[in-house]
Amino acid sequence: MSDIGHERDLGIRRFGRVNWLGLFTLVEREIRRFTAVWTQTLLAPLVTAGLFLMIFTLAIGPQRGDVMGVPFAAFLAPGIMMMSVIQNAFANASSSIMVSKVQGNIVDTLMPPLSGTELTVGYLCGATARGLAVAVTIALAITVLTGTAPAHPVVALVFVLLGSVVMGGLGIIAAVFAQKFDQMAAITNFIITPLAFLSGTFYSVEGLPRGLAIVTHLNPVFYLIDGVRYGMIGVSDSSAWLGGAVCLLACAVVVGIARWMLRSGYRLKP
Secondary structure (H helix, E strand, O other), X not given: OOHHHHHHHHOOXXXXXXXXXXXXXXXXXXXXXXXXXXXXXXXXXXHHHHHHHXXXXXXXXXXXXXXOOEOHHHHHHHHHHHHHHHHHHHHHHHHHHHHHHHHOOOHHHHXXXXXXXXXXXXXXXXXXXXXXXXXXXXXXXXXXXXXXXOXXXXXXXXXXXXXXXXXXXXXXXXXXXXXXXXXXXXXXXXXXXXXXXXXXXXXXXXXXXXXXHHHHHOOHHHHHHHHHHHHHHOOOOOOHHHHHXXXXXXXXXXXXXXXXXXXXXXXXXX
């Protein structure tokens, strides 16, 4: 058997089992996509988060009282931060693939010698980088304005990363499935936004009726927001360990589906 045939049988490509150059190039492209327009991708989420926090604080006022033993503004800030992370991580992966599909240059991503795993990792790294950048920006602003540091910064970081991966994977799935921008907008407006808003972002699950509380606990996004809230202010509706396990399971499922789509060329290849 020839050396080439032997390498093919072992699944070894001429540049190794991992195309590091191609992977790093894809990651660099994804990161440059959002850093080139930082006023839209980093500054805008910060402004939006600040407006949310200001409006809710002014509208409800001091009569709201403490929530779970902390001031309402302190309770609200981590949820708003994580909501911004979720939306931006999803948007980064979905917009990259969607624009390429509509413009007809998705072939530029499919033709290079990149495996489905490498494509998935590349898009997820871009989504995670944007989610992390948004989280750090908002967290610094919260720390400066409130004068309080995160209670468990490592826990907050872990849940930000998990959330970015989950939503980046969902962004890949949504963009592969959608054929037009209006379909992508429908997915964002009717699936992603409700998941983010109805997951304890603006309220504690303790105050919900039993039925709604059960439904909320079935929403993986709830555990992302709850975990970040525990990391930022030290209180949460559920165990951080349980939330981490649920989020890891969600990561495995979402990333597995995204990898299969990119590997098989589902709705991407003509």
